[in-house]
Amino acid sequence: MRLGQTSIIHFASRFSASLLGFLATIFIARYLGSETLGTYYLVLSTVAWLSIAVKMGVPSALTKRVSEGNDEAAYLIAGGTIVLGLFFAVSFFVLLFRNQVNTYLGYPAAKVVVLFLFVTLTQAIVNSVLKGQHLVHISGVLTPIRTGTRSLIQIGAILAGFKIVGLFVGYTVGYILVSVLGLWIVVRQFDAITTPKVSHYRKIISYAEYSWLSEIRTRAFNWVDVAVLGFFVSSSLVGIYTAAWNISVFLILFGGSLSQTLFPEMSSLSADEDPQSVADLFETALSYGGLVLIPGLVGGVLLGERLLRVYGEEFTQGSVVLTVLIVATLIQGYQRQFTTTLNAIDRPDMSFRVNAVFIIINVIFNIILIPYFGIRGAAVATASSVLVSLLVAYGSLSALIEFSIPIGEIGRQWVAAGVMGATIYAGLQLESTYGDVRNIVLVLVLVFFGTVVYFGTLLLISTHFRTTVNQNLPYNIPLLKA
Template sequence: MRLGQTSIIYFLSKLFASALGFLATIYIARMLGPGPLGVYHVVLGLVSWLAIVGKVGLSGAISKRISEGEERGAYALAGATIILGLFILITCGLLLFRSYITAYVGYPATGYIVVILLIVLLKSLVNALLVGLHLVHVSGVLSPVRTGTRALFQIALVAASAGTAGLFVGHIVGFGLVVVIGGYFIARNLPDLSRPERRHFQRLVDFAKFSWLGSLQSQMFSYTDIIVLGVFVSSGLIGVYAAAWNIAEFLILFSGALSSTLFPEMSSLSAEKDSQAVARIVEQSLSFGGLFLIPGLFGGALLGERILRIYGPEFPKGATVLTVLIVANLLMGYQNQLLNTLNAIDRPDLAFQVNLVFVGTNIALNIALIYLYGWIGAAVATAASVAASLVLAYYQVDAIIDFEVPTREIAKQWFAAVLMGGVVYTGLRAESTYGLLNHNVATVGILVILGAGVYFAVLLAISMEFRTAVDQNMPFDLPLLSSA
């Protein structure tokens, strides 16, 4: 299967999953309001941080070692053993400090946190094994299964008046199902498990001692602001902020799909000492890292208030926050590609330095700017810390691999996005002036579809690289593209 087709399968699966989650969040927000939604996301934030301790970078280490193709069964069992042991230690700590957790969250959630943590750790182990076995497309297909199951159970439980507890139970069921399904595919493709030796644990630890900070960076990008906001603002505002995050992260899906797909390929090429091939993949990943994020920035700035209005009357006040968070995701889209490269070529030590810059600036800026400016400060802190780590990541990769930033291709994407923005702005003004539809959801839907059509039509017209990529990765021939 071509890399592009694998990325598209993974992306479309993630896209469908996020769409299901988006609809579920809208329903929950309308039924329960921003308060319970804020409690739910604070718990998820705590779990994400605890999962970092529970994995200590082992997900990346397991994917790396298994992708190398030797003694896969031993590395899988060694990684699972370490993760289970760490989970037991964390659970003891949670039970010891349950009163403090309840006071912080504002809800008796310790039991839910323990179960969600277990299922999240198992899911991360399954994903790591699937990526290492070059089954990224399977991992991607499991996303809509997880999100769809979670969404259906949450909606059903909320409708049955289960309240906040229903959000936690639905989350557990969704993750649990994909662990079972993913485990089935792993059992079919992983050789017989063999008893790991000390060297297997050591090689995992050698990689993980650097890559754990990458896990911390990933979770801090999504949850540090929410965790710190939990100290300074109400759960209602956190619910609005989480809704904005939900929209912003929707746009980074393709970049994440690209990273997950390219990692095992770059890892294999690196093991073969083919630096030229790795450089070509790096350039391609940067060419398409902002494919959806760049137009998403224009769309978010123009339609952010109307999109948030879909969640309920209390949510449009997060429009400015949404725009800043999209900028953060745009920068993270490129940073992900560069960090992915460092890990794939077995330089987790350099990725560690990049992540250290992000972690340090993120914590410091979030505390300072949230204290001074509230939730706007949280969004700015996230964007600024990503920008700083992106610059360092570029210099680290550039020092090892001879590659060129595809500035012409990226500029074409910006040009297409500007034209798209003009069309969307014109349509928005016409609707506001003449009241053509007088229906917010219909207006948003039509303008999003129109804008996407304009963006991709312009990009197909002006970018030979984009036309070639589409043509080569379509399951059938398109004469118009082939002739171009």
């Protein structure tokens, strides 16, 4: 019950953050255009890739070691000093080659990249310790605070005439705020502040030497396509692609919340007993990994063009890209549960291999497909590579523990999504025949009714889902009893 409530809190927080970011992105796109939006996301993409060299898997290692319940402060200090040293080294090279960096970005933002790198690094370290302390819901709540602060400052700065500089200021302030708040909460949880020993550094490095590739894998899923697109297509097309990506990101939030909630529990359970003891939690993760992604795919296919039209008419050319990216996030939602479990049972080496396969294939496919098919090629490359990595992850985990795929529960989610899709399609037909509703109003109405129909249908046909909902509500509802 506690895990379910934590997942819901974390998901609600991340959803709120993504909604705020989505609204801010619409505002930016409408006021500054796709070219400025594309430049901004190229900066973020560059920071995301450079952060890999700075973090080197240390945040993941911190979460793992802190979740084991010993010497939390020592691990934080050890991890912090490692990444701080790496930050200075990477920043030196960014500033040394600032002319080349500015040319790639199409804007003199090398110093901004260094600033962004520092604030994102600080927040990542604090967030990793919160997760290790089983405070996943707290780390989740900080996300909408960061995004809300960033968005409000960015919108205000744009209205004041600061354009892209306002985007940079808002981003920086948002990250600094949650880093300070998160660090205050982290320190309050420490029993004592102890200095790290050589053994603490060794334990972090022994885990990080494999988990660093997980950082690359995450960045590859989010940013390889954007980075490669920067070499082959205009900033305007990059902006259109990232708009489609922002919509698809909504759908992966719940699966991410679930995996982050379950990781410290799996880690603690595996350390106390054996790897097989996490099988039940893993099967639960698979049962709900597609809870939001499956209906999201159906809805995205039907409403994709209208959703993109909210950004502006020029963005509608990304409708096919949006559909393919939603497929990619659906596959990624399940793949993440496999790699999370591998890491939790202290087999980052196996997760390393899975991530290596994804990264290599993703980079190769993007380089091959983007020059010929542009933003559509980037979307196909992402979906194809994550599918291959899912198959590799399945083979790796099945060799370590016994588990079963909850086909029945997943099938019922598809049935409910089909009913929802039929409802949305009927609504579109009614609007085209009898009405002339504003696009944004129609989208909101259909999304709302589609959501109600999906979850209502799932409650009717799934005993397992009814039981889970009833267990995680503050009061028992007789109608939801199995």
